[in-house]
Amino acid sequence: MSVDWEPPVRxxxxxxxxxxxxxxxxELSSGARLTVPAIAKQLNVSRSPVRDAVLQLVREGxxxxxxxxxxxxxxxxxxxxxSLYHARExxxxxxxxxxxxxxxxEAVSELSLILDEHEAIDPGDFARHIDLDARFxxxxxxxxxxxxxSRMLEEIQGQVIVAMRSTNLSxxxxxxxxxxxxxxxxxxxxxxDAAERVARAHIVRLRRILEGPEQEAGDPPLPxxxxx
Ligand SMILES: [Zn+2]
Numbered sequence: 001m002s003v004d005w006e007p008p009v010r011x012x013x014x015x016x017x018x019x020x021x022x023x024x025x026x027e028l029s030s031g032a033r034l035t036v037p038a039i040a041k042q043l044n045v046s047r048s049p050v051r052d053a054v055l056q057l058v059r060e061g062x063x064x065x066x067x068x069x070x071x072x073x074x075x076x077x078x079x080x081x082x083s084l085y086h087a088r089e090x091x092x093x094x095x096x097x098x099x100x101x102x103x104x105x106e107a108v109s110e111l112s113l114i115l116d117e118h119e120a121i122d123p124g125d126f127a128r129h130i131d132l133d134a135r136f137x138x139x140x141x142x143x144x145x146x147x148x149x150s151r152m153l154e155e156i157q158g159q160v161i162v163a164m165r166s167t168n169l170s171x172x173x174x175x176x177x178x179x180x181x182x183x184x185x186x187x188x189x190x191x192x193d194a195a196e197r198v199a200r201a202h203i204v205r206l207r208r209i210l211e212g213p214e215q216e217a218g219d220p221p222l223p224x225x226x227x228x
Contacts, residue, residue, distance in 0.1 A: 015043060016057070018053075019053050019057060020158060023062050023063075023073050023158070024165075030075040031075050032073045034070060034071040034072060035070060054070075057071070060158050060159075061155075062158045074162065076159070078210065081163045082211055084159055087152075088156060089200050089204055090200075091149060092140075092153070092200070092202070092203050093197075094144070094196065095137075095141040095144040095146070095153065096140055096183055096196050096199035097144075098143075098146055098149070098192075099141070099144045100190055100191055100192040100195035100196075101190065102145055104143075107143045108184070110139055111139055111140070112184065114132060114135050114136050114139060115136065115180055115181060117132060118177050118180065119177045123173045123174065129172070129173050130164050133176060134161065138157075140187075163210070175205070176202075179201070179202040183195060185198075
């Protein structure tokens with residue numbers, strides 16, 4: 001497929017996708033300046049699609065617009081991540097509840113494949129952990145069949161990945177996959193109550209890691225954990 005045949009309106013999307021991917025992989029790190037002329041030159045596009053892409057990243061919460069300084073890649077604070085995980089708990093819980101009522105053999109086998117792959121990764125391979133975690137949760141919300149819920153989860157997905165990248169992995173893969181296994185089991189049983197309960201418990205555990213052992217003044221450094 002050649003991008004040469006994409007109509008001009010697609011340009012903004014591809015610049016956005018490029019910048020988003022660079023933020024999510026950490027190539028553009030937290031706090032990095034998103035300077036429109038420099039990005040336009042680097043990507044060999046005009047400034048207006050870059051401006052549109054930056055605005056979209058700001059809307060998605062991946063960048064912060066600073067008065068007279070342009071945009072920078074957002075720096076996750078403990079408070080913002082805890083707030084993110086409060087919202088995520090409710091959304092993932094409902095997605096799992098709805099998914100349990102719509103389980104199909106195809107969805108179960110797809111989720112099983114993702115989970116088998118996830119359980120087999122090197123626990124230190126953080127990039128694959130993030131990718132497989134995201135694929136599992138995305139498949140569950142697709143199954144839920146709720147467009148608004150999917151859109152809301154998709155909107156915070158970027159911030160969730162940045163949150164995960166901002167923390168370091170310390171044996172989180174085993175617990176994450178065990179919890180995903182419990183979610184899948186509830187879907188297989190077509191048990192909405194159990195599905196919501198285990199999905200919420202998964203996110204609550206991660207939120208507690210983000211909250212840290214105690215509330216301290218001055219937004220202390222983020223804990224060493226996997227927030228998947
Ligand atoms: Zn997860």
